[in-house]
Amino acid sequence: MSNPLTGLRIAGFPGRYLQGPGALAALGTLVKEMGAARPVLISDDIVESTVGDAVRASLAGAGLTATRLRFGGECTRPAIAQLTAQASAAQADAIVALGGGKTIDTAKGVARALGTRLLVAPTVASNDAPTSRLIVIYDDAHRLVGVDALTRNPDVVLVDSAVIVQAPVRFFRAGIGDALSKRFEADQCRRAGGLNFFGGLPPETAQVLADRCYAVLTAHGVDAIEAVSRRQCTPAVESVIEATVLLSGLGFESGGLSISHALTRGFTTIPAFAQALHGETVAFGTLVQRVLEQPGEAAVRAHAALLAQLGLPASFEALGQAQLSDEELARIGAATMTTSYIGNFDHPLDAAIVARGLVEADRIGRAARAP
Numbered sequence: 001m002s003n004p005l006t007g008l009r010i011a012g013f014p015g016r017y018l019q020g021p022g023a024l025a026a027l028g029t030l031v032k033e034m035g036a037a038r039p040v041l042i043s044d045d046i047v048e049s050t051v052g053d054a055v056r057a058s059l060a061g062a063g064l065t066a067t068r069l070r071f072g073g074e075c076t077r078p079a080i081a082q083l084t085a086q087a088s089a090a091q092a093d094a095i096v097a098l099g100g101g102k103t104i105d106t107a108k109g110v111a112r113a114l115g116t117r118l119l120v121a122p123t124v125a126s127n128d129a130p131t132s133r134l135i136v137i138y139d140d141a142h143r144l145v146g147v148d149a150l151t152r153n154p155d156v157v158l159v160d161s162a163v164i165v166q167a168p169v170r171f172f173r174a175g176i177g178d179a180l181s182k183r184f185e186a187d188q189c190r191r192a193g194g195l196n197f198f199g200g201l202p203p204e205t206a207q208v209l210a211d212r213c214y215a216v217l218t219a220h221g222v223d224a225i226e227a228v229s230r231r232q233c234t235p236a237v238e239s240v241i242e243a244t245v246l247l248s249g250l251g252f253e254s255g256g257l258s259i260s261h262a263l264t265r266g267f268t269t270i271p272a273f274a275q276a277l278h279g280e281t282v283a284f285g286t287l288v289q290r291v292l293e294q295p296g297e298a299a300v301r302a303h304a305a306l307l308a309q310l311g312l313p314a315s316f317e318a319l320g321q322a323q324l325s326d327e328e329l330a331r332i333g334a335a336t337m338t339t340s341y342i343g344n345f346d347h348p349l350d351a352a353i354v355a356r357g358l359v360e361a362d363r364i365g366r367a368a369r370a371p
Helices: 023-033 045-061 077-089 101-114 169-180 182-191 204-229 235-255 259-267 271-275 278-293 297-310 326-336 351-369
Strands: 016-020 039-043 067-070 094-099 117-122 134-138 144-149 156-160
Touching: 016 023, 016 235, 023 045, 023 094, 023 117, 023 156, 039 045, 039 077, 039 101, 045 067, 045 094, 067 077, 077 101, 094 101, 101 117, 101 134, 101 144, 156 235, 169 182, 169 204, 169 235, 169 278, 169 297, 182 204, 182 235, 182 259, 182 278, 204 235, 204 297, 259 278, 259 326, 259 351, 278 297, 278 351, 297 351, 326 351
Parallel strands: 016 156, 039 067, 039 094, 094 117, 117 156
Antiparallel strands: 134 144
């Protein structure tokens, strides 16, 4: 039986996106507008201590109370199953995700299992998980084991920029590292005739959004990082948050991914890299992709210089291990080649080519950071 989606251009978007200082005050109203009477909050202990009272006050203002479930720290299938059972016992009719990418993906898994509405309120801008349908699953050793998906994008994404700037600046930088890749990955997916995460052809809109994301980050990234280090909301910060959360999320899901993100599966095979944030590994992965695209060494050096300017990893050492053995390089290359979107590239690839690209990117990245 033929797939009726074959050959169609497809894009997906969250139901609503709201951003600005104090946005969490609207959470209760938004949950009520979703028709929920028994919302369940999923957050870790740090987020609970930071915004829990504000969230409950907002819900109370809308005449709602919520059950809070504790997220343990890793998005695994057992964690999703445990929280699903607890949310079911609470008769949840809406899930509210509060926190970073792993909390959000776990909450997506619960909403998927129960078929409930979903509101996502990120407390860091470290990746573009908030807007997408995707649920990235790890094991307890932080090895990527699979990707599930909601049947639709989150109903509401609520971004309180005053909360975002209170998080360590490293998370903000990582979000930029994740988002910088989307221009190049969407372009490669389109060139290779690949499919996006809706199983369709990427529409022109996706590349426009990915290009705009890159333009915002290169224009305002440095100023925004400096402002966040002072915990200040500025116009540059607001623009970069929108780029890392909304533009990046729409760009990858509707535009498709390529090598930059495929490498994250390979990087999880190196224990020393486990301390790196997702966006930090993607930042270096994008440098590797640029090497493999063969745009000329000047273009690759310019990208390495951009990473250095933004304080993002551009070498093995910056990810946690100064040197990689031939066996480790081969392991990364082999794992990278198992991803579904590694074929979204317009040059032939195999594990050995990926390994050579890693070595060359490390060489250029180290030179970019040399005094």
